[in-house]
Amino acid sequence: MAFELPKLDYEYDAFGNYISARIMELHYTKHHQTYVDKLNAAVDSAPALQGLSLEELVAGLDKVPEHVRTAVRNMGGGHYNHTLFWQCLHPSSTKSPSGELLEGLEAKYGSFQGFVDEFSTKATGVFGSGWVWLQPDLSIATTPNQDNPLMTGGEEPILGFDVWEHAYYLDYTYNRADYIKAWWEVVDWEKTTERYKVSGS
Ligand SMILES: [Fe+2]
Structure with missing residues (x-):
């Protein structure tokens, strides 16, 4: 059977000014x-x-x-x-995870903000087009182009952030940093926590 676009759980305008x-x-x-x-x-x-x-x-x-x-x-x-x-997107994001995922991130990065800072730094550092991933062991990875961790023997990531210009240029022009700031306002932490639990880490 041919691959198909997945249905979205929200409307295109669900993210206000964060993502137009x-x-x-x-x-x-x-x-x-x-x-x-x-x-x-x-x-x-x-x-x-x-x-x-x-x-x-x-x-x-x-x-x-x-x-x-x-x-x-x-x-x-x-x-x-x-x-x-x-x-990974939700129109009424909780802004941060809770439970096991929050505890895991705090243990690994000192605080949730410590994780956000590290992830944001990696997102800023992706040269050209690519992705930033939170992996089941709570490490952060980046890949170029449309690569992902599965391609190098890794597990399915629990959070994926698109830093291609096509994801933000119309809203933020070249200011990737502003797009990164906006992304933290719309992350679906409930589904991310579910993926973390399913991964068994
Ligand atoms: Fe994209």
């Missing part, structure tokens, strides 16, 4: 849709890949036929990463 409706719509209906369409085209041209899940594709790039490997990496990564990204 225009960016949400373009990001979802143009950028993410393009990753989905091009991933489907790549899988269509490689029968051995048909029936594999998105996670199996991006975690097993070495088994993907060479003629579509770059497409599966970029488009499969794009689809996986954005699917997680949409689930």
